[in-house]
Structure formats: structure tokens, C-alpha cells
Amino acid sequence: MNEQPAGAAAANTGEVVLRLSDVVKTFPGVRALDGVELEVRAGEVHCLLGQNGAGKSTLIKVLAGVHRPDSGDVQWLGEQVAFSGPQAAMKAGIATIYQELDLVDYLTVAENVYLGHEPRSLGFVHKGQAARQARELLGRLGHGEIPPHRLVKSLPAAGKQIVSMARALSHSAKLIIMDEPSAVLAHDEVGNLFRIIRELTAQGIAVVYISHRLEEIREIGDRVTVLKDGRTSAVNLPARTTPTRDLVSRMTGRSIEYVFPPRPDTEPGEKLLEVRGLGRSGEFAGVDLDVHSGEIVGIAGLVGSGRSELLETVFGARQAEAGTVVMDGRGLPPGNVAAAVRAGLGMAPEERKSQALLLGQPIYRNMTLTNFSTYATAGFTDTGKEQAEAMRVADQLELRPRDVRRAVRTLSGGNQQKVVVGRWLLGGTRLLLLDEPTRGVDVGARAELYQVIRDLAANGVGVLLVSSEVPEVLGLSDRVLVMREGRVVRTAPATELSEEDVLDLVMAGSLTAATTEEVAA
Amino acid sequence: MSVSSEQKVEQAPEGHAPHAAPAARGGGTSWWKDEAQEPLRRNLGLVGVLLALFAIGAFIRPDLYSNADWVINNIMVILTQAAAIGVVTVGMTFVIIGGGIDLSVGALIALSGVWATTLATQSFGAAGMIFTAIAVGIGAGLVNGALVAYGRLVPFIATLAMLVAARGLAAQISGKQTQISNDMFINSIAKERILGIPLLAIILLVVAGLGWVLLNRTTFGRRTVAIGGNAEAARLAGINVRGHTMLLYALSGLCCGIAAIMLTSLATSSQAAAAELYELDAIAAAIIGGTLLSGGRGTIVGSLFGVIVFSAITNLFAIANLPTEVQNMVKGAIIVVAVLLQQVRFSSVTQFARRHGLTRAKPQT
Numbered sequence: 001m002n003e004q005p006a007g008a009a010a011a012n013t014g015e016v017v018l019r020l021s022d023v024v025k026t027f028p029g030v031r032a033l034d035g036v037e038l039e040v041r042a043g044e045v046h047c048l049l050g051q052n053g054a055g056k057s058t059l060i061k062v063l064a065g066v067h068r069p070d071s072g073d074v075q076w077l078g079e080q081v082a083f084s085g086p087q088a089a090m091k092a093g094i095a096t097i098y099q100e101l102d103l104v105d106y107l108t109v110a111e112n113v114y115l116g117h118e119p120r121s122l123g124f125v126h127k128g129q130a131a132r133q134a135r136e137l138l139g140r141l142g143h144g145e146i147p148p149h150r151l152v153k154s155l156p157a158a159g160k161q162i163v164s165m166a167r168a169l170s171h172s173a174k175l176i177i178m179d180e181p182s183a184v185l186a187h188d189e190v191g192n193l194f195r196i197i198r199e200l201t202a203q204g205i206a207v208v209y210i211s212h213r214l215e216e217i218r219e220i221g222d223r224v225t226v227l228k229d230g231r232t233s234a235v236n237l238p239a240r241t242t243p244t245r246d247l248v249s250r251m252t253g254r255s256i257e258y259v260f261p262p263r264p265d266t267e268p269g270e271k272l273l274e275v276r277g278l279g280r281s282g283e284f285a286g287v288d289l290d291v292h293s294g295e296i297v298g299i300a301g302l303v304g305s306g307r308s309e310l311l312e313t314v315f316g317a318r319q320a321e322a323g324t325v326v327m328d329g330r331g332l333p334p335g336n337v338a339a340a341v342r343a344g345l346g347m348a349p350e351e352r353k354s355q356a357l358l359l360g361q362p363i364y365r366n367m368t369l370t371n372f373s374t375y376a377t378a379g380f381t382d383t384g385k386e387q388a389e390a391m392r393v394a395d396q397l398e399l400r401p402r403d404v405r406r407a408v409r410t411l412s413g414g415n416q417q418k419v420v421v422g423r424w425l426l427g428g429t430r431l432l433l434l435d436e437p438t439r440g441v442d443v444g445a446r447a448e449l450y451q452v453i454r455d456l457a458a459n460g461v462g463v464l465l466v467s468s469e470v471p472e473v474l475g476l477s478d479r480v481l482v483m484r485e486g487r488v489v490r491t492a493p494a495t496e497l498s499e500e501d502v503l504d505l506v507m508a509g510s511l512t513a514a515t516t517e518e519v520a521a
Numbered sequence: 522m523s524v525s526s527e528q529k530v531e532q533a534p535e536g537h538a539p540h541a542a543p544a545a546r547g548g549g550t551s552w553w554k555d556e557a558q559e560p561l562r563r564n565l566g567l568v569g570v571l572l573a574l575f576a577i578g579a580f581i582r583p584d585l586y587s588n589a590d591w592v593i594n595n596i597m598v599i600l601t602q603a604a605a606i607g608v609v610t611v612g613m614t615f616v617i618i619g620g621g622i623d624l625s626v627g628a629l630i631a632l633s634g635v636w637a638t639t640l641a642t643q644s645f646g647a648a649g650m651i652f653t654a655i656a657v658g659i660g661a662g663l664v665n666g667a668l669v670a671y672g673r674l675v676p677f678i679a680t681l682a683m684l685v686a687a688r689g690l691a692a693q694i695s696g697k698q699t700q701i702s703n704d705m706f707i708n709s710i711a712k713e714r715i716l717g718i719p720l721l722a723i724i725l726l727v728v729a730g731l732g733w734v735l736l737n738r739t740t741f742g743r744r745t746v747a748i749g750g751n752a753e754a755a756r757l758a759g760i761n762v763r764g765h766t767m768l769l770y771a772l773s774g775l776c777c778g779i780a781a782i783m784l785t786s787l788a789t790s791s792q793a794a795a796a797e798l799y800e801l802d803a804i805a806a807a808i809i810g811g812t813l814l815s816g817g818r819g820t821i822v823g824s825l826f827g828v829i830v831f832s833a834i835t836n837l838f839a840i841a842n843l844p845t846e847v848q849n850m851v852k853g854a855i856i857v858v859a860v861l862l863q864q865v866r867f868s869s870v871t872q873f874a875r876r877h878g879l880t881r882a883k884p885q886t
Contacts, residue, residue, distance in 0.1 A: 317757055341759030349757055356757065358750040360817065369747060369758040373740040380738050423758070 014042030017206050023072035025058055032058040034230035045207045047217045050227035056210055060177055064096040065089030095168030096177040101160045103152045110134035110148035113166045137166040141196050157184040177208040186302045194220050226250040259447045260475035261454040269293030272431050272462040277323035283309040284486035291462040298477030299466045300502050306486040307466045311433050315347045316340040346424030347433040356420045357408050364390035364404040366419050370427040393422040397452055414445025434465040470502050560820045563811040567826035574833045581841045600722035603832035605780040606802050607725040611732040612776030613803040614824040619769045620749035620816030621676035625683035626777050627799035632691040633657040633781035634791035638700040647706035655778035662774020666767035691793035699792040702785050710786035721783055733821040749816030809859035
């Protein structure tokens with residue numbers, strides 16, 4: 001409202017549909033929102049930026065009617081409102097698409113779209129009508145090909161997102177809130193999402209878009225509101241023209257985005273891991289790769305390119321159908337995690353909470369999960385020694401908080417990742433497999449994690465990492481493998497590849513590459 | 522565990538995301554808010570329930586409760602009656618903490634007891650009978666474990682099938698007859714007292730003590746908690762999840778074998794219909810003792826208190842001459858209240874704390 005966004009003239013023609021002023025929401029012991037301002041106009045894409053814990057999730061829940069603010073004004077379509085619950089917000093025309101999509105797996109697409117407001121008479125649901133209307137809504141979203149009678153469970157993540165949006169449309173939503181919608185999507189699917197968002201806004205629907213990825217905000221956003229520590233640190237910045245430096249500094253109080261530690265001049269040491277001809281049908285095939293001591297090898301590729309599956313197969317969490325994995329010159333039995341761990345491999349999986357952590361357990365028990373028996377005498381655990389060892393590694397990784405008896409649940413994403421890495425450090429791992437090491441980790445903590453990974457390599461650990469973020473793979477790795485459709489299409493030193501090269505490689509040949517480039521242009 | 526988002530949305534307005542609960546904080550908080558101290562609070566609560574039951578008994582029958590000898594003897598009766606079910610509950614607690622459930626315990630007790638009291642087995646004497654009961658229990662437990670760990674059957678289904686099959690096998694072996702135990706040693710176990718304490722109660726305390734050590738002080742216990750808390754994380758940390766799951770059901774089977782000998786001694790006989798519905802009592806006792814049905818959390822002491830509370834209720838109703846129907850209703854109510862307390866804890870404690878300004882700044886987000 002103060003600055004006129006240069007690149008978003010269209011947005012300002014819409015009238016203000018939502019205005020928040022001085023909204024405060026406290027939970028026991030924390031002021032999650034501490035005076036938040038927000039102004040959303042019809043037909044605009046309003047981006048919310050902020051680190052983890054800045055209050056984005058709470059703000060969304062206030063808008064969605066899940067939380068009621070303690071004080072402050074919420075004006076919706078010119079009237080002051082206080083939603084009694086999510087249903088009330090939905091009825092008023094505010095739809096929210098959460099990160100974990102709130103769909104019922106074993107209902108059909110049509111049933112999900114009309115869940116809670118099925119077209120009916122005399123208590124009987126008109127299935128045919130629901131299916132017809134759902135087909136129409138899906139068509140409006142450009143996805144008429146999704147059959148309304150299909151079980152939602154059988155759809156890919158991108159399809160589920162479309163169903164969520166169809167549900168929002170079925171409520172005649174005037175404002176759709178999207179919480180990190182791109183997090184579950186592959187690169188080409190993001191292009192499609194953006195096309196849908198543009199069509200929605202062209203119909204006068206306002207979109208509040210939350211993302212960690214600045215490049216997306218540049219591409220799709222009209223205006224940006226930045227949250228920091230529960231306050232708005234900037235409102236209504238033009239999304240396209242505000243310098244990155246300004247946005248980042250308003251989020252963090254720092255003016256850096258990704259800082260990668262410098263690569264050392266030293267040559268990598270002896271060969272640790274040798275993978276030859278590794279394959280699993282339908283996932284990947286004929287993969288050769290080596291990792292040396294002290295070397296960071298990055299794998300770039302889209303979701304579905306087989307990169308995570310490759311990592312899990314090397315680790316034995318999936319059974320290899322072809323090829324060999326050799327560590328220190330000795331072959332590993334396929335599909336045997338315990339043998340891989342004994343041989344010196346460790347993995348930080350993609351889904352930290354569901355695959356790696358015992359959330360209710362203390363930090364130290366999570367850290368010693370692989371090797372607690374090595375501190376034990378005749379089967380009796382030694383928790384004192386475990387705590388001391390965990391404390392040593394916690395100090396080394398600058399884990400916060402330092403108290404290793406605290407439950408892991410209370411830690412931030414970045415510190416939880418440090419716990420997982422610390423586990424393998426304690427276990428004496430010499431080859432660390434990292435799957436999306438910085439997912440859900442805020443900008444400040446990322447830099448620390450990068451340093452941790454580089455320090456590990458400097459101590460002779462070999463690292464094999466997978467990331468969706470190309471700059472991360474290029475900035476952190478010494479050598480890069482590019483995967484496409486289950487095959488390694490290029491191997492090169494990171495310094496010889498540019499971001500554009502990698503994107504070209506991972507998308508070439510994929511059917512949707514053209515549309516993605518169109519959108520990006 | 523998949524929680525539908527509808528539920529999430531409903532829950533959220535009451536308070537906050539679970540991870541934001543101050544009760545989940547670690548050290549530095551007072552014991553009644555600290556999540557790590559939850560078992561202690563619960564056990565104190567169960568002790569309170571026992572004292573309350575005692576007080577009710579004293580109120581109803583002051584004539585009996587004024588006699589110290591009678592009171593001590595009555596406590597021994599309660600412990601004796603809790604003994605067999607308590608031993609089974611220790612095994613059940615391990616299985617549940619490890620993320621499973623064992624519905625077959627009652628049937629396994631019957632099978633072990635019947636097998637141990639066949640004429641052929643009895644000809645090998647007390648040692649042969651004890652060995653048979655335990656071997657049958659462990660063997661059937663291993664079958665349960667194999668079905669769950671390697672057959673990928675849901676524990677509920679696998680052990681339900683075992684329940685049905687083991688009762689059938691027990692009826693087959695016994696020819697649906699009650700088998701009298703003629704072994705003097707076996708029959709004397711239930712009558713024996715050491716320092717005035719019934720041997721059966723001592724067996725329970727020893728089993729519970731060993732169980733406590735196993736759960737809290739050994740790598741076996743650590744693996745159990747890890748597997749129940751997050752099986753995938755345990756697997757990716759290199760823990761042999763399947764092998765350990767087998768061992769958990771075998772442990773439960775072992776406890777059934779021990780309980781079978783105890784029950785055989787009490788009745789000086791065995792039959793295929795013995796230990797009916799023990800599985801439900803054992804599960805209920807573990808749950809009111811604070812064991813999470815979804816796994817990853819629970820205590821042996823809590824389970825022990827759970828069993829003793831049930832036994833004390835039975836005892837109280839017998840003393841007061843009240844019908845068992847009412848007794849079962851009271852037990853049902855206690856299970857519900859215990860689980861409700863578990864759920865209410867977070868929101869009520871934190872709201873109370875907020876109202877009274879007792880919470881400090883959130884340490885880490």
C-alpha cells in the first residue's frame with residue numbers, strides 16, 4: 001500500500017479483499033504472531049516469506065480459522081470477521097491448501113472435492129452430479145484428465161494438489177492460501193502449478209503463496225510480505241524487482257543467501273565406495289559411481305529420476321536387482337542395512353521425522369541409535385558414556401540446545417538434521433549418504449549445515465548427497481552426477497557445470513520441458 | 522500413523538501444535554510439567570488409586586481392616602491373584618512398547634499348561650513340566666513373531682489367529698478334559714511362602730524386576746523402544762528390526778509359559794479353557810500403567826501397578842460381597858479414565874500454566 005510495485009500493475013487494480021492489522025497470537029511461552037500486517041488484493045499472488053519459526057504457519061492458521069487471534073483486526077471483504085473455525089473460513093471463501101495435503105486417501109477424487117458439502121437431496125448423495133461437477137472443476141484447472149472416480153491414494157503428489165485446489169474452487173473460494181505447494185513437486189510440475197495459479201488470479205481469485213524458494217516468488221509473485229520473529233518486517237514489496245539482498249536481510253537480518261564453504265585445494269584420498277552397474281527395475285539402471293575419502297559427490301536430478309532410490313539402494317534400504325556396491329574393496333550384500341552400517345556407511349534420509357528420528361526420545365539416544373551397543377558392557381547400556389559422547393559431537397556440530405537430554409521433538413529442523421548427522425559421526429561412519437540434507441531447514445541454519453558437511457569431508461569422510469536444489473548440489477559438491485530417468489547422464493567436477501547446464505541436462509527429453517521453459521521465459 | 526487432517530483441524534483451536542507444548546520440554550522444568558517425568562506422575566497416581574481402594578475397603582469393612590494380620594494377609598492374597606496375569610503383562614508391555622500387540626497370551630497359557638500336564642510330560646517330573654511349559658510358550662511366541670516380522674502380518678491378525686489355533690490345539694491335546702497335576706513340587710509352588718510372602722508374588726516381583734532391567738538398562742530394551750518409536754528409523758540405523766520383533770513375541774511366550782506353571786500350581790490342574798480373556802486384562806493393565814498402544818513408550822512399574830490395581834478391585838468387591846458384573850463395569854470405567862487422563866494432560870496442564878503465568882519463554886523453535 002505504500003510502495004507501488006512496478007512489475008505488478010495488475011495486482012493493484014484489484015480491490016483489497018483481506019486486511020490484517022496488528023494481529024497478535026500467543027501460545028504458552030511464545031508470541032507466535034506479534035503484530036502482523038497483511039493486505040491482499042483480488043487477483044494478486046501475495047507471497048509470504050520468512051524463516052522457519054517466523055510465524056508463517058500460525059498466520060496461515062489464523063486466516064484459515066484454525067486459530068483465533070488474541071488481538072488485532074481481520075477484515076475480510078471489507079468487514080471485520082472472527083472465524084469460529086475452519087468451516088466458517090471455508091464458507092466465507094478462504095480455502096487453505098496445507099503442505100501435508102488434507103485429502104482422504106481411500107475416497108475418490110470427486111468425494112474428496114465435495115467432502116463435507118456433497119450435492120445431495122433428502123440425505124442421498126448425488127454421485128453422478130458430484131463426479132460431473134468435479135470433472136468440470138478439474139477441467140477449469142487444466143486437468144480434465146484426472147478421473148473423478150479414481151482413488152486419491154493412487155494419484156501422485158502433484159495430482160493430489162490439483163484435487164485440493166478443485167476442492168477450494170468447489171467452495172467458490174475468493175482467496176486460496178498455499179503453504180509451500182512446490183515442496184512436493186518436481187521441477188516440471190512447478191511450471192504447471194504456476195500456470196494454474198495464473199489462471200486463478202485471472203479470474204479474480206487472490207492467492208497467498210508461501211515458499212522458501214526465492215526464484216519461485218520472483219516468477220509467480222506480485223507482492224511480498226516478509227515475516228521475521230512473528231512480526232512483519234516488510235509489507236507489500238514488489239516481488240519481481242526487490243533485490244534478493246533486501247529480501248534476505250529482512251528475513252534474517254543478514255544480507256547473504258547461501259554461503260558455501262570454500263573447497264579445499266587438497267586432492268581426495270583413497271577410493272571408499274565403488275558402485276558398478278547398479279539397477280532396480282523401474283527406478284534406475286546401470287549406475288556407476290565412485291566416492292573417495294574427503295570428497296563430496298552430489299547427485300542432481302528431478303524427483304522421479306531415481307536419485308533417492310539410488311541412495312537407498314547403495315545403503316541397502318532397498319534391495320539391488322543388478323550391479324555391485326563395494327566399500328573399501330569389499331562387496332556389500334544387497335538389501336542389508338546392518339551390513340552397510342558395519343562397513344562404515346551412514347544415511348540421513350529424506351524424511352527426517354518419519355525415517356530417522358525418535359521424536360519423543362532425548363537427543364543423545366537419537367545420536368547413539370546406531371552404536372549404543374558399542375558403549376554397552378555385556379548388553380547393559382551405559383547412558384552416562386552415551387551422553388558424554390553425544391555432548392562431544394553436539395559441541396562439534398554446534399547443536400542448539402546443548403542439553404542432550406532434551407527431546408528431539410523440541411529442536412528446529414536444522415538442529416534435528418545435525419542430530420542425524422551426529423549419529424553417523426558417533427558411529428564412525430566414513431561414507432555419509434545425505435538425501436535432501438537441507439529440506440525444511442531455514443536459511444541461516446543451512447549455511448551451518450554446509451559447513452558441517454564440508455568439515456566432515458576435510459576429516460576424510462566421503463559424502464554422497466542428493467538435492468532438489470541445483471545451486472546446493474553445485475555449491476557444495478566437488479563432483480556432480482546428473483541423473484535423468486534413472487540413468488547418470490553426466491559426471492563432471494562441480495566447477496565445470498553451471499546451473500543452466502544442469503537444468504538443461506535433467507529436463508532434456510522430458511515431455512514437459514518445453515512448457516516449463518515457456519513459463520520461465 | 523496417518524491422522525486425517527480433519528482431526529488435526531478440529532484439535533488445533535483448543536491449543537496448539539503438539540510440538541509446541543511446553544510439557545514436551547526437557548530438563549529445567551518442574552517435574553509435573555516435564556514430559557520425561559510423566560511415568561513418575563502416573564505411578565504416583567496409581568499408588569493413590571491403591572490407597573483410595575484401601576480406604577474404601579476400610580470404610581466398608583472396618584471390622585476386617587482393624588486387624589493388622591488380616592490386612593497383611595489380604596495384601597498377600599491380592600499379590601497372589603495378580604501374579605500370573607502380572608507375569609504375562611510384563612511380556613505384553615515389551616510387545617506393545619515394541620509396536621505390536623499379543624492377543625494370544627491367554628491361549629498360550631492354556632496350551633502351555635495343558636501340554637505340561639499331559640501324563641507323558643508329567644512322567645518327566647517337575648523339571649520336565651516346567652521345561653515343556655516354557656518351551657511351548659517360547660515356540661508359539663516365535664511363530665507369532667515370524668508371522669509378524671517375516672510374514673508381514675498385522676500383529677493383531679497374527680496373534681488373533683494364534684489365539685484361536687492355540688485354544689484348539691489345547692482342547693485337542695487335553696481331549697477337552699481337565700488334566701490333574703500329580704506333581705507335588707508343582708502343586709506346592711502356589712502354597713509356598715518365603716518370609717511370609719507367597720512364592721507366586723515373589724516370582725512376579727522377580728520377573729518384573731528382570732523386565733525392568735531388561736527394558737531400562739540393556740541394549741535389548743533400547744532396541745525395543747527404538748523399534749516401537751520409529752521402526753523405519755531403527756531399520757535405517759542398522760538395527761535388525763525383524764529379528765528383534767521375533768524376540769519380543771518369544772519373550773511374551775516365555776512369560777506365558779511361566780504363568781502357565783503358576784496357574785497349574787494354583788489349580789493343581791490345567792484345561793484348555795484356562796486363562797480366558799487374560800489378553801484383555803494384560804493389555805488393559807499395561808495401558809492404565811501408561812504404555813502407549815502405538816508403541817515407543819511404557820514402563821514395567823506402571824504395568825505392575827496396573828495389574829495390582831485390577832487385582833485390588835477384584836479383592837475389594839469380594840470383601841464387600843458385590844457382584845462381579847459391577848466389578849467389570851468399574852474396571853471398564855478405570856481403563857477409560859486412565860486413557861482420558863493421558864490425553865487431557867497436555868492441554869489442561871499448559872492452559873493452567875498459561876493462566877497462572879508459569880511458563881517461561883519457548884527455548885527453541
